[in-house]
Amino acid sequence: MAQAARLAAVPAQPAARRSRVAEHRVQAQPGFVLHSYPYKETSLIVDVFSREHGRVALVAKGAKRPHSKLRGVLQTFQPLSVSWSGKSEVRTLTDAEWVGGMLPLEKSALLCGFYLNELLVKLLARDDSHVALFDHYVATLNQLAHGESPPIVLRQFERALLTETGVAANWTVCTVSGRTVEPAQIYVIDPERGVRPARPTDGWPKVSGKTLLDMEHEDYRDVTTQSQSKLLMRFLLSHHLGGAPLNTRQILIDLMQL
Template identity: 75%
Template sequence: MPPATPDAALTSATASPQQAAPDAQGGVVLAPVAETPPKRPRAPARERTIGTKVAGQPAFVLHSYPYKETSLIIDLFTRDFGRVALIAKGAKRPHSQLRGVLQTFQPLSSSWVGKSELRTLTDAEWVGGMLPLEKTALLCGFYLNELLVKLLARDDAHPALFDHYVSTLNQLAHNEPATIVLRKFERALLKETGVAADLGRCTSTRAPVQADVTYVVDPERGPRPERASDPWPRVAGKTLLDMEREDYQDAATQSQSKQLMRFLVAHHLNGAPLNTRQILVDLSQL
């Protein structure tokens, strides 16, 4: 038998795999074996849901406005997908199931479909379990919603902030002091968006903040000792330490933290006004 040529050896090495099979005369022939196609890697669960279909997502309506004659565009704050914009088709019709459901400050189970930035709401159900906000607490709730709309990017999940929002609504509904509840939420919001500095450490020296020293807070860097030329609010070191511990029982801490957070929030809003804040300021609640 002549030796195999290099071309024949190469052909044999690269040919499709074969298996032995009997022929009609009892001999053996080589039959090609079907190759198994490679499996595609499975996308993570979050990637499989984004842009296709989401069901049963905990959510709150932050804001809504009319769209065409019978529909609404709603801004939802969801636990696992952050802020999402949805079209609620037919929600303004008298007999729509969505008409009485899409209310602010009410926990919802929401479902939607779509790949674009503006998706389509397919279902929303009232979950219940929360007291309604009334009077000043209601205005405070609208203030929270306005902060979320103006400071959170779309499709950026903040599950911890979502839980804090639920807790804050419950505290307001149970008439806990608004000045304390709002300060804690403002601070949590700035932390979640990555713009809150460590209030317990001086940025210029990296030394711990001293309770008996007066500071200013650089909105981009953090606390440092005051200077005569500083235009920013003066804050006692004790106030900064109290805020870092979320301890707002001291009257001076409440007053100074209010001025400080008003300044910091305004800075990160880049001059955008807060309509609800002005109402609350007029009512001496913020």
């Protein structure tokens, strides 16, 4: 989390009430480019994940011009200090500077990074602040860049994403009994209601109480925990995405069986 702390130290405008009509001007906000696409002849629309303002859409005017200052700056997985103005849903990028201090993602880690970005674009509402999730994102990029196990790192991030967006309750408590889950008992997670004991007719992924407790403590050393958590997170993400496919997830499944 040291990198997250360093990014947080970049001066940023204090967070205010979040709404579709946001602040007129934001200065030097820590952020990352999640995605960008062409806009008119010389500009880009940039989807930015900022620390205190969440996901925002910005017009980067002239960013496609050969000598634009922004041309080499607006790259994915690079820590930035971003400024913008405007109060419409799509604001105007006024400045972006590279902060540095992070290793680049390479090979399979790079593909994992694109998977993280696709999750954030599809699951985060715009203009909702998620400071803890931003810090977790920074930590996850650092873990991937340093060669830590992608399956474990991705499971941890997926769990944090569902928790921070408010769609995952406490998975260590059974909603039927109100008690802590039993390690040896088998459960399912109802996406809308939480954990309950599994039934023979359930078509949802079945997981042991031990797996749920391991996930809560971010302990993925057990191979059964790894296997069950993979199927569980795939199911829950699909539900909350309304069945919409994740392009990078399918590539990761094909290449790495994540």
